[in-house]
Amino acid sequence: MARWEPDAQGRMIRAALELFDERGFDQTTAGDIAEKAGVTERTFFRHFADKREVLFDGAHTMEHTVHDVTVAAPAELSPLDAALAGITAAGELLADRHEFSMRRSRIVAANPSLQERELLKLAAMTESTTKALHERGVTEPVASLAAHSAVTVFHVAFARWVAEEEPPAFADCVAEAAAALRALQ
Amino acid sequence: MARWEPDAQGRMIRAALELFDERGFDQTTAGDIAEKAGVTERTFFRHFADKREVLFDGAHTMEHTVHDVTVAAPAELSPLDAALAGITAAGELLADRHEFSMRRSRIVAANPSLQERELLKLAAMTESTTKALHERGVTEPVASLAAHSAVTVFHVAFARWVAEEEPPAFADCVAEAAAALRALQ
DNA sequence: GCTAGTGATGACAGTGACTGACATCGACAC
DNA sequence: GTGTCGATGTCAGTCACTGTCATCACTAGC
Structure with missing residues (x-):
């Protein structure tokens, strides 16, 4: 199912929560979340229809x-x-x-x-x-x-x-x- | 108050309604609305916080x-x-x-x-x-x-x-x- | 163990929403 | 006429999101 590391989606959700908490939603880009989760921005948008959906x-x-x-x-x-x-x-x-x-x-x-x-x-x-x-x-x-x-x-x-x-x-x-x-x- | 033609805001609202009706919301760009109303895209976003707000x-x-x-x-x-x-x-x-x-x-x-x-x-x-x-x-x-x-x-x-x-x-x-x-x- | 198939991912280019900075215009006050 | 002020135009830039195609890891069948 997963490719390299398992649970990419869970990692992105946790990364997003931390970043939104630290800097706020607007100051966090989809790329930031992806990077922190160890994937690319494109992968983020494959899992979530838009940036908000991760929450x-x-x-x-x-x-x-x-x-x-x-x-x-x-x-x-x-x-x-x-x-x-x-x-x-x-x-x-x-x-x-x-x-x-x-x-x-x-x-x-x-x-x-x-x-x-x-x-x-x-x-x-x-x-x-x-x-x-x-x-x-x-x-x-x-x-x-x-x-x-x-x-x-x-x-x-x-x-x-x-x-x-x-x-x-x-x-x-x-x-x-x-x-x-x-x-x- | 208004610059050249009066009621720029009203014109944009009417233009938006027509275009959304004809082609749909997603197929209409903010630039399309502005052009139809005789203003620039930048002016559109000065009157409306975002594209949806015009409605x-x-x-x-x-x-x-x-x-x-x-x-x-x-x-x-x-x-x-x-x-x-x-x-x-x-x-x-x-x-x-x-x-x-x-x-x-x-x-x-x-x-x-x-x-x-x-x-x-x-x-x-x-x-x-x-x-x-x-x-x-x-x-x-x-x-x-x-x-x-x-x-x-x-x-x-x-x-x-x-x-x-x-x-x-x-x-x-x-x-x-x-x-x-x-x-x- | 080899290979073809499958699904998830990466890479990359492109569109459009929105923003900031600065120049300009037009009406109005004086 | 000149200065002021609010609305507008211009332009460059960021970021959300998408389409396309190559690539990778795992699995099934041999």
Whole structure:
């Protein structure tokens, strides 16, 4: 699979994280990352569609998880509860990467173009949640609204989870945000 | 104010819309737009921070409107209702530009990087709504959740409004989406 | 052990988005 | 008329990203 050294992709991700942390995203070129990872710039762009994407490696897995867990949630759950089950499961994929998530969040928070990409990933989660709800037989506009609401809860819960030095259980952050959402009138 | 021909910015916006419509966003260079508008590429980038921004000219005004109307909403309104008043007012800024909004939406829908930018503008609306709710004395996490929910309603309502050849009243689209949101359990 | 096939990588040239620096123009104040 | 100022033009440069083709390491089949 790999050519000389194994795990080129992992090396590039780690190199990028360090460089972005040190100098910032804009002050780091794709060539810098590649060099630090021991590959060429061209190889970097074979692994990542663009420079930002190197920070969003797990997004695809999370989308799948959200979808599958939402579809498989107990039939008696409301659309919103099914979707919340999905986003909770997705969040727990990060459980053992709290340190990494904090660093990553700090980098993203410092750069608008990275925030943009993060929003796109959240939108993709919304999409896949909506699709899952459709598969549960939920119709529009309830499916979209429940999906948006669940991802909103994810967004708020994640921000809380990542802000604490000692990570609380992700599910607790979700429960808290979800309760506040339901209390809205 | 303007140099030779007046309204350089307006000319660039119109030129961009036409070119994006004809050939697509990726097949149009900043130089193409500038040339069609009778200016240089450098001037284009003095007016717009990047190529995408030419499609998001009114966003700043909408942010301000959301904020101001939310702050000024009757004190007895719930956080969510105050926020909904804000996003309704923002949506009505588009009332007389339905044709333009439809074209623009079609262009955005065809290009992921434009969708990304649109999400950033929606996030900015969420921010300014949250800020407005804070000024109303609403605390976290209710402020964020109400703001997110209101912008979700905006998102869904706008999609509906822009999809119809004969534009319904924007406020009606909002009311419909808001009712569905509240019905969620 | 040799060889052909395959997938990842390197090398290199090219396009286009964006930026900085400086010259220039046009309107307006005086 | 002259000076000031903001908007524009000009030009060179960096960097993100892409297409193309050669090359390398590993594997399967012999």
